[in-house]
Amino acid sequence: MKTHGVKTHGVNKRVGILALQGDFEAHAQALARAGAEPVLVRTAAGMETVDGLIIPGGESTTMLKLLELMDLKEALRRFAARRPVFGTCAGAILLAAEVRNPAQECFALLDLTVERNAYGRQIASSIAQLEPAAAFEQRAGAGTLEAVFIRAPIIRRTGPEVHVLAEYKGNPVLVEQGRHVVATFHPELTQDSRVHELFLAKISPETI
């Protein structure tokens, strides 16, 4: 364990963003806005140097192939066994326990069933104003949350250990299970840092 003490939000936390494919740069900027130190991660050795990890949006099948190619699957499993991981959109698909449309390998960090591209091709992208759950507002701050959906998956099932922090049209879109977080939208594409801050608050001396 490193010697630094408990911190609120991002201050001095080194947070990795898996930078194989997708919108990792936008997450780096969002982490910096939230006060953390962003680190682009492309190797197992790089993963070892960070306190938390974001799997960004992009294309989940491609990301899975690149994880295989770069020999990062086992490193990700080892990392997630102790430290917090936050998956957005394609990242959410990778962290689920079951993927449909079509079925695909996933890491089961949260007990979720997700359906890919579930909003359909014509209305694949949209921006919604969400009213987050009280559990989100108490920890991250009150107010409407702007959610950018881009060919997003829908969470079709949540296991008993999953807490829903925001919903859109009756489906969960921001959830947590223990130290891990999933968003089916892209919080890195707005100026609102609360979702990143909620994730950063999960990085504690116990998880470092």
Ligand code: GLN
């Ligand atoms: N549709 C993509 C997939 O299934 C995810 C889209 C995104 O990450 N914006 O992998």
